[in-house]
Amino acid sequence: MSRKILIVEDEGILRVGTTLQLMSLGFEVVGHFQTGEEAVDNVVDLNPDLILMDIQLAGKMNGIETVREIQKKIDVPVVYLSAYSSHELIEEAETTKPFRYLVKPLDEMELKFTIETAIDTYQRQKRVEIKDEVLDNLHGLLYRFFVKDKKVNFINGSSESIIGLSERELTDFEGHFLEQFIIEEDQENVLNTMNNSLNSKVSFTMNYRIRNNNKINYFHEMGQPVYGDEGEITHIDGIIFDLNTEH
Known part of the structure; x- marks a missing residue:
């Protein structure tokens, strides 16, 4: 043109x-x-x-x-x-x-x-x-999770502002970087959703609850695994929405 x-x-x-x-x-x-x-x-x-x-x-x-x-x-x-x-x-x-x-x-x-x-x-x-x-203007927390290095970067704000947890607290995990804070009843669904996404190379969406300071908070998460030239996963790009105003 x-x-x-x-x-x-x-x-x-x-x-x-x-x-x-x-x-x-x-x-x-x-x-x-x-x-x-x-x-x-x-x-x-x-x-x-x-x-x-x-x-x-x-x-x-x-x-x-x-x-x-x-x-x-x-x-x-x-x-x-x-x-x-x-x-x-x-x-x-x-x-x-x-x-x-x-x-x-x-x-x-x-x-x-x-x-x-x-x-x-x-x-x-x-x-x-x-x-x-x-x-x-996006009312959600954008993140990039590096699977191999077990590191997560937050793009448009701090984790504390949305999920009430600081980056220093998000350590010592194997699968999802919030796994130790997700309530037990939701953990299996979160892990299954993540594994299915990684194995099938498809995007994912899920709801879960986090217990923090004896308070249960509700969240919705969407993400997409990203793969390198040789088919290996490099990172996950995703966004977490705070649903607490609805509960």
Whole structure:
């Protein structure tokens, strides 16, 4: 899928030339405008992957002011274009966090590299932000359990915050890292579920109760064994949910 580019350039010859240049490089030009006002009015409908913005636009808004207005509507990477710029203008442009500045006339290979790098960098950052947001709002404890080394790492919080047990307490186990705290009536089901998952190489889900400080707490756990190139199990990725509000 070709990347969608929006051009905002007040010089007609440069605007048309840049459009043709981008098309020859395999990009899709979804719009090319002379003024910032036009860009602001149309940017949401066009939904570009990147904006090439002349920093010194003629009209009511310059390129920097236009980007500020666009950023109120959508989140999109910006590359500024300029034949020359004062130090003060560059400092002002930095407040809009552009990906890069390109000097006109534009070098074709530099233009292509800059656009592709800017879009790829932006998309990676968004994926990280989404992942962090999911982890922050996930009401469960993510873990990675290294079977051979008998070690467990908690990814989005401490074990104490969810299951009421510190990492120091989760030692001296053979199967499940919570086995010594799971009440006796549930231990057989937990071990059978884990063994079936490991032997069949399938994901698992189970409920169990933990006794801690003379109090019984209810939990739901889901997990997936992960195997190496030679078929050996390396670790289990899983999540534990606190069900105590339901009991």
